[in-house]
Amino acid sequence: MNAQFIVDGLIAGSMIGLGAIGVTLTYAILRFANFAHGEFIAWGAYLALAVVAAVPFGMVPIGPFSFGWMLPIAAIAAALLTGGLAILIDWLLFASFRRRGSATIIMVIASFGASLALRSLLEFVFTSKPVYFTRELQIAMPLGGGLRATPDQLLMLGVTAILVIAVHLLLTRTAIGRQMRAVSENPVLARLAGVDVRRVIRTVWCLGGALAAGAGVMAGLLVQIRPYMGFDLLLPLFAAAILGGIGSVPGAILGGLLVGLCEALAVQTVGAEWRAAVGFVILTLVLLLRPQGILGKAAT
Amino acid sequence: MSVAEASPALAVEALVAGYEPDLPIVKGIDASIGQGDFVAILGPNGAGKSTFVKAIAGLVPIHAGAVTLAGRPITGLAAHLLVRAGLAFVPQTENIFASLTIDENLKLCAGVMPAGKRSERIAAMYDLFPDLAARPTTPAGALSGGQRQMLATARALLVEPTVIILDEPSAGLSPKLVGEVFETLARVNALGVTIVLVEQNVRAALGVARTAMVLADGRIVHRGPAKGLAEDPRLGEMFLGHHAAAGETA
Ligand SMILES: Nc1ncnc2c1ncn2[C@@H]1O[C@H](COP(=O)(O)OP(=O)(O)OP(=O)(O)O)[C@@H](O)[C@H]1O
Ligand SMILES: [Mg+2]
Numbered sequence: 001m002n003a004q005f006i007v008d009g010l011i012a013g014s015m016i017g018l019g020a021i022g023v024t025l026t027y028a029i030l031r032f033a034n035f036a037h038g039e040f041i042a043w044g045a046y047l048a049l050a051v052v053a054a055v056p057f058g059m060v061p062i063g064p065f066s067f068g069w070m071l072p073i074a075a076i077a078a079a080l081l082t083g084g085l086a087i088l089i090d091w092l093l094f095a096s097f098r099r100r101g102s103a104t105i106i107m108v109i110a111s112f113g114a115s116l117a118l119r120s121l122l123e124f125v126f127t128s129k130p131v132y133f134t135r136e137l138q139i140a141m142p143l144g145g146g147l148r149a150t151p152d153q154l155l156m157l158g159v160t161a162i163l164v165i166a167v168h169l170l171l172t173r174t175a176i177g178r179q180m181r182a183v184s185e186n187p188v189l190a191r192l193a194g195v196d197v198r199r200v201i202r203t204v205w206c207l208g209g210a211l212a213a214g215a216g217v218m219a220g221l222l223v224q225i226r227p228y229m230g231f232d233l234l235l236p237l238f239a240a241a242i243l244g245g246i247g248s249v250p251g252a253i254l255g256g257l258l259v260g261l262c263e264a265l266a267v268q269t270v271g272a273e274w275r276a277a278v279g280f281v282i283l284t285l286v287l288l289l290r291p292q293g294i295l296g297k298a299a300t
Numbered sequence: 301m302s303v304a305e306a307s308p309a310l311a312v313e314a315l316v317a318g319y320e321p322d323l324p325i326v327k328g329i330d331a332s333i334g335q336g337d338f339v340a341i342l343g344p345n346g347a348g349k350s351t352f353v354k355a356i357a358g359l360v361p362i363h364a365g366a367v368t369l370a371g372r373p374i375t376g377l378a379a380h381l382l383v384r385a386g387l388a389f390v391p392q393t394e395n396i397f398a399s400l401t402i403d404e405n406l407k408l409c410a411g412v413m414p415a416g417k418r419s420e421r422i423a424a425m426y427d428l429f430p431d432l433a434a435r436p437t438t439p440a441g442a443l444s445g446g447q448r449q450m451l452a453t454a455r456a457l458l459v460e461p462t463v464i465i466l467d468e469p470s471a472g473l474s475p476k477l478v479g480e481v482f483e484t485l486a487r488v489n490a491l492g493v494t495i496v497l498v499e500q501n502v503r504a505a506l507g508v509a510r511t512a513m514v515l516a517d518g519r520i521v522h523r524g525p526a527k528g529l530a531e532d533p534r535l536g537e538m539f540l541g542h543h544a545a546a547g548e549t550a
Contacts, residue, residue: 175407175408175411178404178407178408179408179411181397181399181404182400182408184399185397185398185399185400186394188359188391189391189394189395189396189397190397190408191358191359191379191380192357192359192379192380192383192388192389192391193380193397193409193411193412194380194383194384194409194411194459195408195411197380
């Protein structure tokens with residue numbers, strides 16, 4: 001067995017984990033599975049691409065990397081815009097169902113509709129042809145132990161680590177993080193404690209959308225940009241969120257890394273065509289054996 | 301004299317409220333609670349006591365009528381704004397955040413205070429409840445029933461409310477703990493905070509309250525001084541639903 005699957009798995013797992021944080025937070029606060037979350041990944045990538053394409057400079061590679069300084073700027077812009085898109089979708093769609101006290105299944109089906117619409121819009125505007133941030137080729141550097149990674153890949157692992165720590169600190173150390181945990185446990189009591197629940201909901205959408213955009217830019221940089229890039233990640237996203245324990249941010253990233261590693265291992269041992277089955281198998285096993293996930297608490 | 305001093309701490313007029321639009325549970329209640337009063341709201345199970353106070357606290361839709369807090373109309377105001385207006389409500393169950401630590405529970409509630417006052421208020425709560433001060437980083441879910449009630453009360457008191465409404469704080473507590481909780485409420489009341497206490501524990505509630513209101517079937521069937529009501533033979537009848545026998549004595 002070749003240990004290279006570890007590098008490949010951690011990189012795929014970082015993207016899955018960043019997406020899964022959004023899934024897990026939206027579920028914890030709004031109590032429904034948002035199947036449109038994958039589209040935020042694709043939209044994030046395309047929005048960043050639009051910025052890079054619109055600005056005719058700043059993409060001369062810096063140092064060992066394959067991209068110029070415009071890409072981080074585009075990524076930040078895409079994160080903000082995707083966060084805004086998530087708030088907009090909530091405002092247009094989910095908020096009206098919440099006001100009417102609609103059943104969870106209606107929210108889930110609505111999210112399917114949003115997913116379809118968002119994806120079709122991308123195909124309409126950008127066509128389904130894969131596109132790239134950069135055409136620069138990168139040589140993978142040896143890391144020792146027979147492992148190899150490109151500078152871009154290593155940078156993305158570092159960025160993921162920083163983002164995860166930042167989100168963790170936001171949730172555990174700040175007032176808005178406390179409010180998010182309070183609303184997640186008991187929205188009625190949170191209102192009585194003076195928490196503006198609608199503001200918390202907006203924050204969660206914005207955060208989830210922004211992190212998904214981060215995952216999208218990474219996927220675009222390391223793989224390619226396609227309208228289906230987010231939708232194809234949906235099953236791994238949910239597998240990761242549930243494996244980690246719904247509502248747990250460290251759990252989501254841990255779940256993402258595990259799913260990514262299992263996928264990479266499956267690609268290496270049984271063949272690439274089985275990659276998509278991994279998320280499904282993990283999801284089934286977790287639901288059968290430990291439905292509360294690794295870091296989740298058992299329902300009382 | 302300011303408006304606040306002239307007006308009752310809490311007043312409701314012809315209040316009709318309920319969970320469904322065409323199904324009133326509170327069927328027209330008029331009540332005026334003076335500044336600094338300690339009111340016990342009593343009544344049989346299902347009388348609508350919780351619904352009444354939840355409607356005041358912005359958790360149950362108000363169909364008709366008006367609510368004023370120290371002269372200020374608050375009818376239909378969102379719950380998270382009511383606490384800023386000076387009305388604190390401690391629900392009957394799930395009245396603390398079990399997944400947050402004691403300190404986080406208090407900090408969360410302190411969010412409605414001006415930034416410069418928050419730590420001072422949290423420290424004041426720790427002074428009032430030394431039991432909580434001893435273990436600020438304990439998750440609230442690990443607390444005993446009595447400690448939970450302390451924390452719930454501290455959460456409400458922290459925001460320096462004009463009125464605190466508590467829904468059955470004695471539920472599930474041992475008689476000794478009920479005594480402690482009520483003693484704390486009496487201390488808080490002595491500081492000038494108006495208290496509205498919904499209780500099943502009639503004797504204990506009448507022992508600590510100044511005024512009593514009895515609800516049956518969504519209406520007030522008796523109001524008067526708390527003193528002596530426990531011995532009043534009419535009280536039993538009110539609980540049994542023969543409210544025709546009970547006159548308004550106030
Ligand atoms: N969430 C709800 N939705 C619909 N109806 C409710 C709800 N909660 C209570 N009710 C109904 O409202 C009526 C009054 O209930 P409420 O809880 O206000 O009574 P209570 O006086 O507080 O009783 P208890 O002493 O048992 O707490 C009951 O008939 C009850 O069935
Ligand atoms: Mg009740």
